[in-house]
Amino acid sequence: MGGGSGFLPALPLRGSGAKLYRYDCPYVPAMGQLRQGPRATLGIGPRIVVMFTLVFSLMGGLGLLVMKNSLLPAFDSIEKRFAQDSAKRLLSGFDEQLSGLSVLNRDWAYWDELYRHMLRPNKAFESSNIGPPAMSTSNLNAVLFIDRKGRAAGFGARALGNGLMPRQEDLLEPLQRRWVGKPVPAQSTQCGLTFMQKVLASVCWTPIVHSDGRGASVGMVVMARELNDSALAAIAQNAGAAFSIEPHTGPPAAAAPALLTWELPKFLHFANRSLTAQYDASSITLRYQLQDLEARPLAWVRMRLERNLAAQAQHIVSDVAVQLAVVALATGLVLLLTVHLWLVRPIRRLHADLASLTASRRWDSVLAYDRPDEIGALTQGVNALLKVLSEQVEALETLSSTDALTGIANRRQFDERLAYEFVRLARRPAPLSLLLLDVDHFKRYNDLYGHPMGDIALQKIGRLLQQFCRQQDLPARIGGEEFALLLPETDAAGAIALADKLRLALHGLAIAHDHSPTDPLVTASIGIATWGSDHRGEASALLLQADEALYSAKRSGRNRVCHRRYPDLPAQQSG
Structure with a gap:
């Protein structure tokens, strides 16, 4: 030091x-030295x-x-x-x-x-x-x-x-x-x-x-x-x-x-x-x-x-x-x-x-x-x-839990919050939904417009997620163009309705994407998984279900919402 x-x-x-x-x-700071007087014969005093x-x-x-x-x-x-x-x-x-x-x-x-x-x-x-x-x-x-x-x-x-x-x-x-x-x-x-x-x-x-x-x-x-x-x-x-x-x-x-x-x-x-x-x-x-x-x-x-x-x-x-x-x-x-x-x-x-x-x-x-x-x-x-x-x-602490680009939670904070929600569900059962959002053809967007414009697009999506969140919800960026939205006390119907609104709101931002084979504007595919109050298991199971629903949305043409019911029922799509 x-x-x-x-x-x-x-x-x-x-x-x-x-x-x-x-x-x-x-x-x-150090104090200045005192001036000393001339020497003299010292008396008793x-x-x-x-x-x-x-x-x-x-x-x-x-x-x-x-x-x-x-x-x-x-x-x-x-x-x-x-x-x-x-x-x-x-x-x-x-x-x-x-x-x-x-x-x-x-x-x-x-x-x-x-x-x-x-x-x-x-x-x-x-x-x-x-x-x-x-x-x-x-x-x-x-x-x-x-x-x-x-x-x-x-x-x-x-x-x-x-x-x-x-x-x-x-x-x-x-x-x-x-x-x-x-x-x-x-x-x-x-x-x-x-x-x-x-x-x-x-x-x-x-x-x-x-x-x-x-x-x-x-x-x-x-x-x-x-x-x-x-x-x-x-x-x-x-x-x-x-x-x-x-x-x-x-x-x-x-x-x-x-x-x-x-x-x-x-x-x-x-x-x-x-x-x-x-x-x-x-x-x-x-x-x-x-x-x-x-x-x-x-x-x-x-x-x-x-x-x-x-x-x-x-x-x-x-x-x-x-x-x-x-x-x-x-x-x-x-x-x-x-x-x-x-x-x-x-x-x-x-x-x-x-x-x-x-x-x-x-x-x-x-x-x-x-x-x-x-x-x-x-x-x-x-x-x-x-x-x-x-x-x-x-x-x-802020650096370890916040995504530097979008200002929302990063993967570490998301994992900690997801684990906490499962602990909370063990004490007080309630529905829990998870949305995984992946920007469609984002690599092509970066290749066409450049990474600075790609960063701006991701920031807009981060702000959009925050606008749609309640106080208890958690938006997070968990990958390059992949986002997550954790919705405590939200059932499947509520999660699907919110995802549709979110997808339409993203389309309403009108972010141009001329190289997208899906739409001339930036769109996103959304996978949803819902954990009912009677389900048991680990957080990884819910994350896996949402990931499967996301890939189902991609395989079905992108720019859509797909819900995956636990444990293994056919996907439900909207869009």
């Missing part, structure tokens, strides 16, 4: 090329004054020591909490990547067609699901079927970002070695990380069983997905901090200065809970060891955070020290009599308030010290730091 800058820097995303911005925080001045200086030094031993640890604690929270958010992003893959992997493992294929291999099934055409349209880079004897029973692959194809042995061999000493429990999905052709990838595997979960496993389905630049950028954005992934070359040097080891909370897919922190005068370097499929060291995740708060705290302490020395020389006996009221007690109070603030983590608080002296200036400096910290935390 050198250079007198604020505590929380606005860090760029990995690979974004953005500049590192800092926010200046005011601090208490001046000697008494000098003695009192020396005693007061000693007391002032003791007061400064109290402040240093109480205030700086409080700032250090805040700094440590911020560093640990940054690491937690970063590793949670990796954990979410693995969790997303595990959901898809588990769905395949409970797929009856795959179960039958493992009992009686079917080349048509293998070709249609993991053959080159199928893999080319998948977001997976490798799918591996393993029979009950641990042998490969099928393998499909898609080229990695570096142009190389994943190899079957990159997945099969480490998993075989892992399962020798650590068999996979029945009906359990496990995930980890590995390098495929020098590319970091997430891997999940699940025993293949019948969809009802009964009976013995007939093999294992393994899936791998590359952690490409966009995935790593999303992790950095959610964490609010830049990071790098470095090859594992052994543990950090034991003799490194100020090397600490912190224990992280448990993660779903990471067994390692050790985080190393190395302090220097201006930064904190955090390193976390990623492990491969055999629980061996794989790579280091490295983050560097500026120690702006510690530098600012040191600067404040230095200013106060100068002020105390000047005031001690100027006031002598008066400050000697009032030092307890004007210095020691306020510092103790400030320390107690900072300790309480640290415990509650209410960074938007303001310390109420309306004083025109050094303690008041110190408090203003603390309040300035707290303001910067509060603004940064608020900005990070």
Whole structure:
């Protein structure tokens, strides 16, 4: 935290090329030196004054020591909490990547067609699901079927970002070695990380069983997905901090200065809970060891955070020290009599308030010290730091939950709200509808009018969704040109009526689209799924139903509304 800058820097995303911005925080200026008079022979009176001045200086030094031993640890604690929270958010992003893959992997493992294929291999099934055409349209880079004897029973692959194809042995061999000493429990999905052709990838595997979960496993389905630049950028954005992934070359040097080891909370897919922190005068370097499929060291995740708060705290302490020395020389006996009221007690109070603030983590608080002296200036400096910290935390929270282009909710906030609605439905059953809206032929629109005009069109659609929302509804942008509208306490009829109005309103915007084979204006296809009060299941089921309805609307000619009744009834269309 050198250079007198604020505590929380606005860090760029990995690979974004953005500049590192800092926010200046005011601090208490040092008071000018008092002019000293000519030397003279001191009488009894001046000697008494000098003695009192020396005693007061000693007391002032003791007061400064109290402040240093109480205030700086409080700032250090805040700094440590911020560093640990940054690491937690970063590793949670990796954990979410693995969790997303595990959901898809588990769905395949409970797929009856795959179960039958493992009992009686079917080349048509293998070709249609993991053959080159199928893999080319998948977001997976490798799918591996393993029979009950641990042998490969099928393998499909898609080229990695570096142009190389994943190899079957990159997945099969480490998993075989892992399962020798650590068999996979029945009906359990496990995930980890590995390098495929020098590319970091997430891997999940699940025993293949019948969809009802009964009976013995007939093999294992393994899936791998590359952690490409966009995935790593999303992790950095959610964490609010830049990071790098470095090859594992052994543990950090034991003799490194100020090397600490912190224990992280448990993660779903990471067994390692050790985080190393190395302090220097201006930064904190955090390193976390990623492990491969055999629980061996794989790579280091490295983050560097500026120690702006510690530098600012040191600067404040230095200013106060100068002020105390000047005031001690100027006031002598008066400050000697009032030092307890004007210095020691306020510092103790400030320390107690900072300790309480640290415990509650209410960074938007303001310390109420309306004083025109050094303690008041110190408090203003603390309040300035707290303001910067509060603004940064608020900005990070907004950034992590809002789509930057349209100003509506992003995919993360949508997923959290959808999960919350399902928890709420478990307590108080009510209908829940979900609209998925996809702009028709939007790639052609961008190709014809350019991406800036495409962004403007998406912004208009975002505002249109907001206009049609009630207070409890949630509009969100969940993909490039794909939007979602979550409608609590709305049945199928209400959702269909709203979707028709929304489709007509979009047409009424009259956004020209000369290359659309559907309509000369921008249109959208809308898929609807409704969850009745008597249904049970997970949020992914509702999302899947809405997605199927959306694709049904597209296949039926686009610019229409299609409703998919749960669990598997024919689609209803309008438009």
